Each structure stands twice: as structure tokens, then as C-alpha cells.
Amino acid sequence: MTFQPTITIEPFRIKSVEPLGHTTLAERRAALERAGLNVFQLRADEVLIDLLTDSGTGALSAAQWGAMLQGDESYAGSRSFFKMESAVQRITGYRHVLPTHQGRAAEHILFSAVLTPGAIVPSNTHFDTTRANLQLLDLDARDLLIAEGREPMREHPFKGNLDVQRLEALIAEVGRDRIPLVMLTVTNNGGGGQPVSLANLRAVSAVCRRHGIPFFLDACRFAENAMFIKLREPGYADRTPLEIAQEMFALADGCTMSAKKDGLVNIGGFLALNDDVWAERCRNRMIPIEGFPTYGGMAGYDMEALAVGLEEVLDPRYLQYRLDQAAYLGERLLAAGVPIVRPTGGHAVFVDAGALLAHLPWHAFPGAALSAYLYEISGVRSCEIGSLLFGLKHADGSDAPAPNELLRLALPRRMYTRAHLDYVAEAVAYAAAHRHAIRGLRFTYEAPVLRHFTARFAWAETGERGGGSVEQVLARQLVR
Ligand SMILES: *Cc1c(COP(=O)(O)O)cnc(C)c1O
Numbered sequence: 001m002t003f004q005p006t007i008t009i010e011p012f013r014i015k016s017v018e019p020l021g022h023t024t025l026a027e028r029r030a031a032l033e034r035a036g037l038n039v040f041q042l043r044a045d046e047v048l049i050d051l052l053t054d055s056g057t058g059a060l061s062a063a064q065w066g067a068m069l070q071g072d073e074s075y076a077g078s079r080s081f082f083k084m085e086s087a088v089q090r091i092t093g094y095r096h097v098l099p100t101h102q103g104r105a106a107e108h109i110l111f112s113a114v115l116t117p118g119a120i121v122p123s124n125t126h127f128d129t130t131r132a133n134l135q136l137l138d139l140d141a142r143d144l145l146i147a148e149g150r151e152p153m154r155e156h157p158f159k160g161n162l163d164v165q166r167l168e169a170l171i172a173e174v175g176r177d178r179i180p181l182v183m184l185t186v187t188n189n190g191g192g193g194q195p196v197s198l199a200n201l202r203a204v205s206a207v208c209r210r211h212g213i214p215f216f217l218d219a220c221r222f223a224e225n226a227m228f229i230k231l232r233e234p235g236y237a238d239r240t241p242l243e244i245a246q247e248m249f250a251l252a253d254g255c256t257m258s259a260k261k262d263g264l265v266n267i268g269g270f271l272a273l274n275d276d277v278w279a280e281r282c283r284n285r286m287i288p289i290e291g292f293p294t295y296g297g298m299a300g301y302d303m304e305a306l307a308v309g310l311e312e313v314l315d316p317r318y319l320q321y322r323l324d325q326a327a328y329l330g331e332r333l334l335a336a337g338v339p340i341v342r343p344t345g346g347h348a349v350f351v352d353a354g355a356l357l358a359h360l361p362w363h364a365f366p367g368a369a370l371s372a373y374l375y376e377i378s379g380v381r382s383c384e385i386g387s388l389l390f391g392l393k394h395a396d397g398s399d400a401p402a403p404n405e406l407l408r409l410a411l412p413r414r415m416y417t418r419a420h421l422d423y424v425a426e427a428v429a430y431a432a433a434h435r436h437a438i439r440g441l442r443f444t445y446e447a448p449v450l451r452h453f454t455a456r457f458a459w460a461e462t463g464e465r466g467g468g469s470v471e472q473v474l475a476r477q478l479v480r
């Protein structure tokens with residue numbers, strides 16, 4: 001007989017701690033009022049548990065802090081650059097590595113250096129910054145996600161997959177010359193952190209190679225994607241996350257990366273690629289806007305921390321804990337009758353606020369209303385991913401609804417324990433039980449672009465009423 005634990009424990013112990021921002025209900029009400037009911041406008045000190053984003057918010061390891069003391073801040077030829085370069089090359093195999101301050105800078109450099117206006121760039125789902133960078137250069141960003149990926153309640157192991165038939169059809173329709181680049185986001189952040197299978201990566205790669213189209217990964221969560229492959233794709237259970245990641249990158253010609261995600265650092269990113277001509281153009285583009293090629297947008301100590309982070313992130317124990325954290329929070333919410341996007345992805349749990357607050361119309365922003373209410377009752381900060389964030393407009397300029405009204409509970413890496421997640425689950429369950437008390441929001445200020453960051457709201461007087469019991473809401477949501 002051997003001891004078989006049923007719990008996944010945090011695979012680390014805590015060496016350095018930071019107090020949480022405890023507040024009273026009255027203090028949170030005052031803070032919310034000052035913030036115009038928009039959690040982006042809160043001060044972090046007013047937040048107890050911060051699940052706004054998993055980007056750059058994680059904890060560094062003792063090994064990373066140790067490495068940072070050895071940062072070489074030389075302008076040219078920094079020793080820290082070569083450490084980071086070899087850490088990136090070990091995983092990706094790409095010849096050229098260009099450090100940038102964030103993922104979006106890597107995107108901008110790549111697109112502006114090698115693409116020309118009017119071209120089409122397909123992906124499973126372009127992340128907001130990728131889409132914005134393409135659009136700023138008059139490039140056409142196309143999302144070709146499989147149909148299953150667009151249905152929040154549909155169970156599928158690889159909901160981030162790209163629809164290869166639609167890619168082939170697009171190439172046949174517009175011609176290879178209009179498509180100078182294909183991208184694939186792993187995991188698919190815009191679609192709920194859902195993974196892409198190696199079979200799909202292989203199929204997309206084969207289409208690209210047949211047509212001679214360069215193929216790049218948006219690799220922000222490559223390690224979480226590799227772990228999903230290990231756990232879900234037949235034939236990969238015995239492979240290490242490193243081996244799987246190497247296989248993923250080998251199918252592509254380059255990648256853009258936000259190190260604030262699976263780099264396990266607070267700031268940084270890179271562009272990595274094989275093609276010498278494109279690399280030279282990208283380096284020439286990078287120097288005036290980011291910096292000299294051996295630091296780009298990063299300090300020497302940041303590159304040291306990234307080199308260590310890229311090793312730590314591929315530890316299967318870390319990745320198992322990481323994915324189990326999201327699954328655990330998801331299960332607790334489902335047990336409390338809270339509708340969530342299934343299965344849970346790698347970095348967050350998404351609550352279906354539209355289904356939960358069925359008494360609110362989409363233009364009363366149920367996700368943002370739930371986010372404000374959740375903060376008010378518990379001090380937990382979350383983020384709306386719905387009609388407010390997407391800001392879609394009809395041709396006449398009036399607001400249009402997003403496909404789903406979601407509330408994202410993003411999990412910073414190595415930051416919160418299971419007790420913290422239990423607290424979050426209790427708070428969301430309380431909000432669900434009191435959902436009829438949650439009113440909709442109306443704008444008192446709306447900025448012309450990226451309105452969700454700066455918007456100010458008031459609680460709407462009365463929304464449309466409806467809703468029913470949690471069971472009725474769940475039943476309705478299951479047949480959608
Ligand atoms: C965060 C993110 C980016 C942009 O990275 P930044 O470091 O925030 O600039 C690009 N793509 C995906 C999938 C992301 O999650």
C-alpha cells in the first residue's frame with residue numbers, strides 16, 4: 001500500500017510575504033464610488049485578492065531573485081542577454097532572439113518590419129494587442145477558431161484549435177500572396193485560455209509549408225499549452241512539457257512572447273525567429289523603438305529572471321498545480337450552481353455573467369456589474385470580458401453586444417493558496433445567491449477607445465427583471 005493523496009499541493013513554500021489589503025464594507029463602498037464602479041480605477045491597496053489579470057502579477061522564485069543580483073547591465077553584449085538567449089533557444093530552437101519590454105512590442109516589431117498594408121493575418125483568435133497592432137498597420141486580422149471554441153458550455157479538449165478547412169478556404173479565396181503570415185495563440189487567451197493540440201499545430205504547419213507561408217506562435221502560455229497536451233492528447237502522457245514545447249515550436253518558424261505570462265517574470269518579452277532576412281529587418285526596426293539588440297526593452301536583471309523563469313515554468317509539478325488551481329476553483333463554482341465556461345482553461349476561470357444575471361440586458365453590462373458587486377461584498381477584483389471590453393459598434397455607431405458576457409477570475413502565478421481560492425469561491429457563490437440584488441450599470445463617462453479601462457458608471461435604476469432560481473438559470477444556460 002502506498003499513500004495516494006487526492007489533493008494537489010502548492011509545489012513551493014513561502015519565503016517572503018506581503019499583507020493583503022483588508023478593508024471594511026464601508027471602505028469598499030467608498031472606494032467603488034470614487035472609482036466610478038470600475039474596478040480598473042481602484043487602488044491595489046484596496047483589493048484583498050486581485051484576480052484582474054495573470055499578466056506580470058506572479059511571484060518570483062528565490063532562484064530568480066538570486067539570478068537578478070547577477071544582472072549584467074552592459075549596453076552591448078550583456079552576459080545576461082546570452083543567458084536569456086540560450087534559455088529561449090533551448091525551448092524554441094529559433095536562431096534569432098530579440099528581447100522586448102512586453103509581448104506587444106515583439107508583435108509591433110514583427111508586423112511593421114515584414115508585413116505590408118492590406119495583407120491578411122489569420123489566427124485561431126488574435127489577442128487584443130495583436131489585433132490592435134495589425135489594425136494600426138492596416139492589416140486584416142482574421143480569427144478562424146473551430147466552432148466548438150465559440151460555445152462556452154461545449155466540452156472539448158482543445159477548444160483553442162484553428163479551423164484548418166477555413167484556413168485552406170481562405171488561402172484558396174484570396175491567394176497565398178495576400179497571406180504573408182499565419183499565427184496561432186497558445187493557449188488561446190481570447191477564447192478562455194483553451195489549448196491547441198499538437199495535431200492541430202501539425203496540420204496548420206503543413207498547410208503553411210505547402211503554400212510557403214511563414215507560421216508564428218503567439219507563445220505567451222506555451223508551457224500551459226504543453227501540459228494540456230501531455231494530459232489530454234493521446235501519445236504524450238510520457239513526454240516532458242519541455243519535449244512537447246520543443247515539438248510545438250519546431251512546427252513554426254518563429255514566435256512572439258509576453259514573458260509576463262509563462263516567462264514567470266513581472267515584465268519582458270521577446271521575438272524569436274529562424275529567417276535571417278526577417279531577423280535583420282526586425283533588428284533594424286527594433287533599435288530606434290526598443291533598444292540595442294542585446295537588451296531591447298529589458299534590464300540585464302530582467303533577462304536573468306526570465307532565463308530562470310523559462311526553466312521553472314516547464315516543471316511538470318508546477319504545471320500540474322497551475323492547471324489544477326483553475327480546475328479546482330471551477331469545480332467549487334459549479335458545485336455552488338455558478339455557470340462557468342467549460343472546461344476551465346490554463347490561467348483563469350470565466351463565469352457566465354450573462355446566464356447568471358439573466359435579469360440584466362447586455363447593455364447593462366452584467367459582467368462589469370458582477371465585478372463591481374463582487375468587489376463590494378468581498379474585496380475580490382475580477383475583470384469583465386464582454387460587451388464593455390469588446391466595445392463592438394453597429395455601423396450607425398450604436399453599441400452592439402459581444403458574443404458572451406463573462407467575468408474573468410485570472411490566477412496570478414505562484415501567488416494565491418487554496419484557502420484564497422476557497423474565499424473567492426465563497427464570495428462568488430454569495431453573489432450568485434444574491435444575484436437579484438445586483439443592478440445593471442449605465443455610463444456616466446465613456447472614452448472613445450479602450451473604454452473599459454477608464455469608464456465611469458452609476459448603478460442603473462431598475463433593469464429588466466427575470467432570472468429565476470439558480471437551477472432555472474443553469475437549465476436555461478445548458479440549452480443555449
Ligand atoms: C498578454 C498577451 C499579449 C501581449 O503581451 P503584453 O506583454 O501584455 O504586451 C499577446 N498575446 C497574448 C495571447 C497575451 O496573453
